Amino acid sequence: MTKLVTLTIDGMQVSVPEGTLVVDAAKKIGIEIPVFCYHPKMEPVGMCRMCLVEIGRPVIDRSTGQPVLEDDGSPKIQFSPNLETACTTPVGAGMVVLGATEKARSGREDIIEFLLTSHPLDCPICDKGGECPLQNLTIKYGSGQSRYLYDEKKHFVKHVSLGELIFLDRERCIQCGRCVRFQSEIVDDPVIGFFHRGRALEIVTYSNPGFDSYFSGNTTDICPVGALTTADFRFGARPWELNKAASICNHCPVGCNLTMNVRREAASGGDWVVKRVMPRQNESVNEIWVCDKGRFGYHFAASSSNDQTSFKRLSQPLVRKNAGSDHPGELVPASWDEALSVVSERFAEAGDGLLALAGGRLANEDLFNLKQLTTTLGGEAVLYTHMAGGELTTQLGIQPGSDIGTMGQGDAILVVACDLMEEAPIWWLRVKQAAERGSQLIILNSRSTKLDQAAAFVLRYPFGAETSAVLAMLNALSEKRLRLPEAVQVLERDPTLQAAAEVFSGANNALIMYGSDCIGLTESQALAQACANLLDATGHVGRPNNGLLGVWPRANDQGAWELGFQTQTKLEDALGAAAALYIVAADPAGDDPTYLGQSGFGGKAFVVVQDLYLTQTARLADVVLPAQSWIERDGSFTSGERRAQRFYPVIPPRTAPVSRAESPSTNKAPLLIAGDEVMESPLPDFAITAMITLRIDSEARITASSAARVFNQMAETVPAFSDQTYLELAQVHEQWPIVGRDDLYYGGTSYENTGGLGMQLALNTSDTPSTTRLAGTTVEFIRMPKLGQIAFPIARLYDRGKTLMPSQLLHERIGEPYIVLNVNDAEMLRIQDGDVVHMTVANREPDSPDRVTTGQTVVVQARLDQELPERVVLVPRSFGIPIDKPTPVEIRRTE
């Protein structure tokens, strides 16, 4: 236990841990000490002097070491003659702090006056106006009169683009340094800095390309003035015009808590519009931060059927009509009633020949109902993903009470086959901070990643040998050694590996985070199993802050695993063999033309696609059902840390002009009585699935009425959710630091969490973990071919996926499709950096890795890298290049 220190602030006694700063101690008991430069997440610097207080300390008799007493027996307090900064002064026993005195007030008034001598009075056009600490504190502490010399006002540039996402207004900057400190102290990406001194000081970037940091948007939240604004929101709306709704980010498995600000706009025909995405505090998930993908990548969810771009949303069901033997017919708008009867009829016919393929961006409720449908019919529920091993995370994953934010001294985190910065930036931050607090960070990867800089042990394995590398760690700890391939023998003998294995084994708590860097479905299954074996062997299971954590490609893959979704290694075969396909939130045909197969997509199967857009797969479907995006409805996601979290409706569902030609049926589901307008509009995924199921079996245990009812049904049926209710997910408790109330000066504009902190799922203990499966078996690994290259898929945060491309603002960061080649290979192929090359993808299941059969060809830009081994090509996922596992390719220069 840390020692508690008791002091008095403005007459109130408070006991806080030793080392706490006076400003924080005051905050804990609700006493306001205004600050600009201080931020509870960063080291104090005492630059702005706004937090001035009078501090008195007990007088100690030097000869006895005892406090000197006044005549009345109370300790004698000596006040320092000058005001002191509460943000740099740690508390002391018996200290007396006075912040409400005339002296302190007048000190603060002076500081405000200094700050305002050259601050522009452009509050009426400033984006920060209304939620501006400087504005608020000026009203509270500033002088009513200005002694401001207008003639001496300094003029600086007002629109400095620090990169295409963040703009700087130099006149408004009060030089608190929060942004600069955030970038260097918190996210270790010092691409903005101070230039010059005093009045001339300015925030600059000399980096190329500019303020290009995945966390840049957070600087606008903590900027205490309107100096930093985002390109997305600037001049967009006034803060007080905005409504707010709690949401969860849908881009990655971290599950960052968000608040979305919306308003109705004339410009959008009176529609509700998302104006900005802000972080919402959840100290166990994202603290008060959010990455730029989450902040700027929401447009896909908010797009409408009026959208003129290719991201036009589906507005009503489509049914294929007029198909003949020689022509495919066309998708024609239809009523829900018609579409649902066709679908339910054909699904009932298909019976256990139904294959439901779901994308991991769906909510728990959607996935649960899908699973209910396939259970009813006896069909198969498959998760559309390139990363497996999920069932192991439900058994050996992390459990309630886990929080990377509490890991530190004595703990260990092993990160395998994962580029956390690109796959889940906020986890990168949390793991880096755990390492800074003393956790032993061990990295096993085939290539260097940004996280290496924070690691205690960095271990490299040859490309394709990730599973062997984990087993090598296991070997280092056990007497019974598995025989491992030659490729990892160097690693196996590496004393660093031995040391890392011992640290991992001896840690109080240990996590393994595995990703899908350079691996596909089959490899990730083996890797997860190896990780599970290592955790089991070292006893790091079944306790908080221990276990296996999958860095999944999608926000709710974890939910799918918990609900029993499976992966399908030979998905193209399964798609071809099914009698009916129900494809929800996935676009296999758009991702990889291989899925089109010999006889067209899905072969002879009846294909239903349920999505936001008319995807490539949807174009080939027999029926297309329009779904609501997650911000148009409520529901819950399960984060990779197995935390179920609720999201709320942000904007009302888009309604579309209804074709009056179709007369509504009398046989309507209860939800649809709302009126014709809603009738043909998108519906929540869970509701659509439920309506289909109920048409097949009216007795089926499935509900379309609300996400809450689906969730509670799920809690009754699925053990992992058994401890939870929808209502409990919305519970909150006070978090530290206190942010988002009236005191925006303290924590910034991140929202306080009132929508729910979520709950972590219990471990599935019903199935015995299959941790011995790999023992004694030969470990497969990728053998490098003698000829040609092998393409390994990697993750890029900004990809060309359908959920990011609608965010125009990020296009420059996303860039064009590219591959990364080794310099020697490039030289041999006469390819130079930046050249356009043809990459031919080999047969997906080659009998021999050396044999390259012709497959699809893509035209991409080549980037050269000196560190990559020969024959290795890196290919970013979701860039329109159909590589989702190590694949032989042939590369040639485009003549």
Add this chain to the structure above:
Amino acid sequence: MLAEKYTTEIQTILAKYPPEERRAAVMPLLYLVQRDQLYVDRHSMSEIAEILGISTTEVASVVGFYSLYYDQPGGKYRIQVCTDLPCALRGAEQFMEQLCQRLGIKPGETTSDGLFTVEPVMCLASCDKAPMFQVQSGGGLAYYEDQTVENALALIEQLRTEAASKGSAKRKDEYE
């Protein structure tokens, strides 16, 4: 290219610091560049950043912070006059104004022959000997205290003659 041109100098500088504190070498490396070209251009900042494993912005911040580093080209001799309060009380402001007038430039500007830039700076720790200034050139730094405009102009004339006689071909000798 810095790394090629000053391979040994860079090695000597880096050797003075522990490898994990390589970033501490930023100031001597900046000085190396400035001695060579009298200011630090953006490209050199990037090169230094790469040598030290820090961001270009961090290097630029150091250039921005210290008045001895320049990120813009100026005169061959930089005359930095202290105009802080104690110096101002001893006439430094008038001194600089008159000096500039005699040279036909404004503070911060460079003489037409490209040799002299005069600029006001903060405290140079010689308050009792004001008016004073320091001259920075490729050859290093020199203090000139208890100055009058006439003194200063005489010095400028002397430097001008030296510059003319040496010529640019011999400039390298100055550093050694």
